[in-house]
Amino acid sequence: MIAATKSINELLREWQQARLMTSLDRHFALEMSKLHGESSPLFTLICALVSQYLSSQHTCLPLRQIDLSNPFKEQSSQCQIELDLLSLEQALLNFDAISTPKNGALTPLILDKGNLYLQRYYHYETEVADSLKRLSFAEQHAAPQLTDIKAVNELLGKLFPPTELQYDWQKIATATAMTKKLAVITGGPGTGKTTTVTKLLYLLCAGQDLTIRLVAPTGKAAARLSESIKASKQRLANELAQANIADLDKNIAKVPEDAATLHRLLGVIPNSHQFRHHKDNPLRLDLLVIDEASMVDLPMMHKVLSALPEHASLILLGDQDQLASVEAGAVLADICAGLKQVSKTTGKSRWQMRYSQAQAEKLSQLTDSTLTAFTHPSPKIGDSLCMLMHSHRFQGDAGIGQLALAVNQSNLPRVAEVWQHGYQELRWIEHSLLNQQSNTSSNTGLESLLAESVDKYGLYLTAIKQANTQTGLDAEAIIDSFNQYRILCAMRAGEYGVEGINQSVTSALAAGGLIKPEQEFYAGRPIIIQSNDYNLGLFNGDIGLILPDPQSQNGRLMAHFIQADGSLLKVLPARLPSHETCYAMTVHKSQGSEFSHVSLVLPIRPSVAQQQLLSKELVYTAITRAKHHFSCLGSQRVFEQACTRLPQRASGLAQRLWRDA
């Protein structure tokens, strides 16, 4: 049954050398074997795989997905462990370090429903599922005047005037949050998530004093949430004034507009992984709104839910189609998983709401919409969910919206049609290699992208130059100008990854006389922070510009950052935590941000490992970061392959939320 030609130690070393696993995975496996006195190669291999899956953002190792005789799908495998699924489960449960939850034993590894977890992640997942279900099953306690269905129906009618759409999902989402302690409002860019949440906060604030906190996973996303809520409050005030609903508008001021990061909400303790708020020291709030929830990983969601006081409500906002969190888990996608309907005939998938009979009736009474088509015998968490389907942002800029939709549906003929249509806001730049035979091949596609970047970045760089001699420097305006354009790369390494493109853009800008990159820090250098520094108030992903300090007489260079509250932070370059140049950044790091113009760079010949990263979510996330223009440097084949790749994150959360009692 088990006859490895090489020892498991040798195999682990070879896999690490071949970069199929990290040294952390190998050492974890070896340490676990030593700690538990296990000499079995199966135990060592399985520990290495659990760790390797976790580093690849899965929360567990699904046993049915692995082939122990060739765990990394190599051309020829030296690993000769042959076990069918049932025998494997039995063999694993014979190890002292592995048990099922039924045993109640606190073993380091837990096997549940065919998934093998590190104990900590098993607890994260089960506790997150329990908390979400508890909140979803609990009724919202509204102010006394909002307990009357007729009164709420009238208020909703005033806030959401009739539309020509068959269903006003914004209105239904608001009604959902009026009835349940958990409301999950999802939708693509511009579908009205912020507009909806502003209206529902406004209603929930009516007649009662609630402590409401608005948060997002990153400083950038928090700043954007603040701005959107402010604009949305203003629009609501205008709408109410125009409709002569003067008696309604006094509550608008109660709707909060300051947003913080999740870290700030939970209370960072310097040099510690613990937060100040947790189960035994809960947050002091009645309602928590988390925007960009797709970026929240499983451990962070666990921390937030543990710190949520018993009586509080939770609203999650986000786009379930975006890239999942950088760390393990895909919590928002798992919450929405039960709404995905796959057609048996075409294989195509679409989203469909799933309400219990009772919830459908209640929502119908509140909104005058007939929702019987969306009832389901076992809706579970579905009563708390609402998906906004109609984009209000992309009507004018149709090309970006159409491309995002076609990519999201993996509809290749439509993708090709959109590119060929000639939308003025879309630009395809083909990788086009000249002199392929010689080592000095030049890519006219890349040259075209670099020319575009010199044009775009030239605007803020020229503003810096002119500011020195003329009017003085307005750092906020220059950072704003820099943020109008961004190059996003699918990869980090290589000529067409972040590293290569940053070098190429730096050279192109220097050749154009726009920057002088001879020194490490030069005026106009954009930087992205790569680790958290709580003392300075700088966090992983924060982006700033090196600019001459207008307050210093000799124009001393300082790193300038706009903080979540809109204020300017200046830091001496020498004090910066680890950082790198940021003319180009990864699509992952761009989540939660928007730019007027985005250029996506795809590699020419992605390796097998790189192909795994080029997914539909990645391309969709890049496109939806663009407000007015989107260009893409790539080849049709790589773009189309990415659009059809749907990476799955192994997790048992969807099953716990949708199938388990």
Ligand SMILES: Nc1ncnc2c1ncn2[C@@H]1O[C@H](COP(=O)(O)OP(=O)(O)OP(=O)(O)O)[C@@H](O)[C@H]1O
């Ligand atoms: N029901 C509606 N009718 C007309 N315009 C709307 C409606 N809802 C939202 N909008 C407009 O669409 C734009 C985007 O709305 P909003 O910011 O609420 O969307 P969002 O989903 O939060 O976007 P993002 O993905 O950028 O966070 C705004 O200009 C808003 O005024």
